[in-house]
Amino acid sequence: MGVPTDESELVSRAARGEVPAYEELVRRYQGIAHRTAYLIAGGAAQADDAAQAGFVKAYRALGRFDRSRPFRPWLLRIVANEARNLRRAEARRAALELRAGRQEPEAVRGPESEAASLERREALLAAVNRLAEGDREVIAMRYFLELSEAEMATMLGVAAGTVKSRLSRALTRLRAIVEPEER
Numbered sequence: 561m562g563v564p565t566d567e568s569e570l571v572s573r574a575a576r577g578e579v580p581a582y583e584e585l586v587r588r589y590q591g592i593a594h595r596t597a598y599l600i601a602g603g604a605a606q607a608d609d610a611a612q613a614g615f616v617k618a619y620r621a622l623g624r625f626d627r628s629r630p631f632r633p634w635l636l637r638i639v640a641n642e643a644r645n646l647r648r649a650e651a652r653r654a655a656l657e658l659r660a661g662r663q664e665p666e667a668v669r670g671p672e673s674e675a676a677s678l679e680r681r682e683a684l685l686a687a688v689n690r691l692a693e694g695d696r697e698v699i700a701m702r703y704f705l706e707l708s709e710a711e712m713a714t715m716l717g718v719a720a721g722t723v724k725s726r727l728s729r730a731l732t733r734l735r736a737i738v739e740p741e742e743r
Contacts, residue, residue, distance in 0.1 A: 571631050575622040582622075586615055589632060593639045600643035602693075610646050614639030654696055687737040695730035702727055 567588075573581035593614060598607035618625075618638050625634060688699055701707045701715065709727070713720045 567631050568627060571622065571625065571627060574619070575625070575627075582619055585631065585635075589635055590615075592632070593636065596636050596639050597643040600640055601647050606646050606650070607643065610643035611639055613642045613646075617642065651693060654693060654700070684738065687734060690737055691730065691733055694726065695733055698723070698727045698730050699734065 567585075570581045570585050574585060590611065593611040594607050597610035597614070598604065601607050601610050614635065618635050621638070625631070688696055691699070698712065698716075701712045702709075707715070709720050709723045712723045712727075716723065718726075
């Protein structure tokens with residue numbers, strides 16, 4: 561028995577539990593699902609995870625799918641939601657890592673100096689958290705994790721010169737946030 565080409569028939573068969581029918585739907589839409597996830601999640605690994613999670617969720621929800629509507633937009637909406645959720649989770653994780661990476665003020669200072677220093681650090685951390693993910697990442701690696709530019713280049717898989725330029729641009733954008741607030 562050959563695999564039908566009609567999408568609605570494939571969806572009906574997959575909803576009845578016919579795995580080969582759903583496999584055909586996955587083959588048909590895996591490319592566009594991955595591209596959709598990539599545009600939203602921002603990376604190939606994240607896109608792979610989001611697309612796979614989207615296909616699994618769509619399979620589990622086939623019984624609730626309105627078969628009078630096209631399958632592809634429904635599937636892509638699920639994949640896009642998974643990519644957004646993944647991106648939000650990574651952003652929260654990055655913000656937590658930045659907070660965890662900050663150092664506490666030295667205890668040898670007086671209470672006024674310590675309070676002012678803590679206030680400046682909080683303001684700086686808030687400004688860093690307002691930067692785009694890539695800018696936060698290079699600033700965190702260099703100044704919170706204290707990695708060398710060579711170590712950063714290895715971690716990011718880029719040349720040392722690329723690290724320098726990314727860090728320079730990130731610091732310029734950070735200054736643009738911090739300087740007006742200091743006035």
